[in-house]
Amino acid sequence: MTETEAPPALDTHFPAVHLRPPAHWINDPNGLVFHDGHYHVYFQYNPHSARHADMHWGHYRSRDLLHWELLPVALAPTPGGDDEGGVWSGNAVSHDGRLTAFYSAKRDDRWHQPVTSAVSYDGGTTFTKRGSLLILEPPAGTTMFRDPYVWKDGDRWRMLVGAALADGCGAALQYTSDDLDDWSYEGVFLARRPHPLRDGRSTEEGWECAQYAAFTDGTGAVLASAWDPREGASCAIYWPGREEEGEFQAAATPHLLDHGPDFYAPALLHAPDGRWLMWAWIWEARDEEHVGAPSAWTDEAGWAGMLSLPRELTPGPNGELVQRPARELLALRGERRIVAAGEADAERAVELGEVSRATDLTVTLGRGGRLRLLTSRDGAEYLDIVHDPVSGELIVDRDRASLDPRAKGGSWRLPPEGPSINVRIVLDHSVVEIFTAAGRALTLRLYPVGDGPWRVEMGAVGGGSAAYAVGAWDLARPEREFGGGIGS
Structure with a gap:
């Protein structure tokens, strides 16, 4: 591939809507x-x-x-x-x-x-x-x-x-x-x-x-x-x-x-x-x-x-x-894949459906609520986003987000914002940007290798149940122009 060409079929971790050149x-x-x-x-x-x-x-x-x-x-x-x-x-x-x-x-x-x-x-x-x-x-x-x-x-x-x-x-x-x-x-x-x-x-x-x-x-x-x-x-x-x-x-x-x-x-x-x-x-x-x-x-x-x-x-x-x-990014939303609201608990997780690898989600989680992004057919690979029932923090855990042992794990926390937390999650192949209602942000990388479609599951932690509401839209890959390439 030369830098004057549009990107070929790139690996599944390459982003669709985040800016970067082909290589x-x-x-x-x-x-x-x-x-x-x-x-x-x-x-x-x-x-x-x-x-x-x-x-x-x-x-x-x-x-x-x-x-x-x-x-x-x-x-x-x-x-x-x-x-x-x-x-x-x-x-x-x-x-x-x-x-x-x-x-x-x-x-x-x-x-x-x-x-x-x-x-x-x-x-x-x-x-x-x-x-x-x-x-x-x-x-x-x-x-x-x-x-x-x-x-x-x-x-x-x-x-x-x-x-x-x-x-x-x-x-x-x-x-x-x-x-x-x-x-x-x-x-x-x-x-x-x-x-x-x-x-x-x-x-x-x-x-x-x-x-x-x-x-x-x-x-x-x-x-x-x-x-x-x-x-x-x-x-x-x-x-x-x-x-x-x-x-x-x-x-x-x-x-x-x-x-x-x-x-x-x-x-x-x-x-x-x-x-x-x-x-x-x-x-x-x-x-x-x-x-x-x-x-x-x-x-x-x-x-x-x-x-x-x-x-x-x-x-x-x-x-x-x-x-x-930026408000302009709402124009990238395409087909709405999920619109759902309900209640889930640790014994009764609710699978809401499939999403694309470039997705814009809006999520409301009650205390103890858990959103799980499943990226393998058997559910062994997943990213967890949990509203901690004790501290009220939002915990983002990528320890199981890749079955490739070379990928880094860890979990990170956002400060509590109330009895329920509202977030917007922009998912783009190997990156997640999360924004809370109060305007805080959390960004991390993940490298799913599972061969199944990506699915959204709602559950709960801490022994109770939690209310949820979820909307999910495909993100349309914007047209990119290659004005002469970027080779030196």
Whole structure:
């Protein structure tokens, strides 16, 4: 297969509605921007293998967030140049009829990743590199420095760069400019020591992909990706708060942006209608020792990673961010396979019918209710989603979600939201994105290998019974265009 061809009959784990090219490695979304009538989503991409190396910027664009055109590689490393080790993460802005991309320039002989830029005059298809670095050296006392995020604030431009500080804090450092070329360091926008999160993870000692959303009510949120200097990528986090005199005054408690194990590097796009949209990297959960490590299974499959569905972000009443799938995605719903309501118990599970491997479900579970997605004929392979009868948490358990012993297991929890819990579940072959009524989210990967049709079963745990209501729609694979491929 060449990258200029539409994807062939791919393996059953390949997603239908989540963005990713036909083959090879992808990770962070980059350069999210609306320009010249299109949404542009760039992303970290290795055009030569399914391994985490040789970073380029791949490129999708869309007029409606539904139909996406895959365009050629937008940015590639320059041999012997400042970015010879890879064109790493950043963002892009639209101004004066052109696009300017900001990115981290990697070389193996530097511990940090300086910021540089490139300009496109043809709608974001090709870029001309600046030819020199914008920010050559990080501030004193910095031990990690990468991933610029630029936005317009009145008459000036502002930039955050993710960092780790020598005093043990993760940080978002701030720069300003009048012309996108000359940047002045303005100090720390937000810095915090590692803070524990509700599931045993923490905000870590370093922050990648620091981004800022300012809402119309005067509040805001700093998003970041928690980086452990020993183990690498951990989780996506955020601090709610508000900006005062050029610094972000964060709430005392940070939050997980996504409560699952496989979501990282969220990136923001301020849409023309005022919405804050967000995409993230959903990594694999195969046989790699840690994120980004070589994987025999990934090498065999020939592809790794995907982008999340676009999410709308709004401020919630208690400071937490509210996340919903972008409203446009409702148009992907096709045939309704299930509409059911009733009561189930541990002794009397109720099978509701078959669903496709790309399905949009709405589910209401009373305390103790359990939804089981059966993916093998004999019922030995399944994903469980349980409303815990004691804690009220929503538990997502993938320990039996794949009969392939190389697939990772584990269970994850969402906080309680009341006597019954309402969720929307977007299932796409090997990924599940779950959204609660309160706007929390949980993303995980699973790799079913059973040969049967997928079926939805309702039951209960804890010895009682539980009410349920379920709707399920097929997700129609949107038409994808391949505008010249993405090979370099």
